[in-house]
Amino acid sequence: MRALHDEHAAALWSFVLHLTNGDRGRAEDVVQETLFRAWRRPSVLSQQESSARGWLFTVARNIVVDGWRADRRRPTSSSESAPEPVEPDATDRALQAMVVAEAMRRLSHDHGAVLLECYFRGCTAAQAAARLGVPVGTVKSRLHYALHALRLALEEMGVVT
Secondary structure, eight states, X not given: OHHHHHHHXXXXXXXXXXXXXXXXXXXXXXXXXXXXXXXXXXXXXXXXXXXXXXXXXXXXXXXXXXXXXXXXXSOOXXXXXXXXXXXXXXXXXXXXXXXXXXXXXXXOHHHHHHHIIIIISOOOHHHHHHHHTSOHHHHHHHHHHXXXXXXXXXXXXXXXX
């Protein structure tokens, strides 16, 4: 059992964490239940490494799906209320605006101008082309590269990964 754990637990944990959308507590429960089921089936321990891993991943996936189905069927009582959606407050919006403004400053003039027209002013490509005095194809091309450059700037700032 220890060998099974040592060989497969890390990969199984990563797989289950993805299936549970990053819910670490739920992932731990699923991995534990999966290994418990393997312990109760000694035939799994004698399988080849790849067969055992396949069996573990299938069992883990089934546990996650079963839990998801059970949650969907479980009626919510009237005393349980859905949590109120959290609206970003003015501070969050101000911080986001500051971060985006700093990232925009890092772009070339042409890229910044096309983003300003298309995203911040809501212009179509044709309208932006008329305002900037360039062909529509140029606006589309600049927009593509501007979004790429903006993402890189945000990554450099540590905002997105």
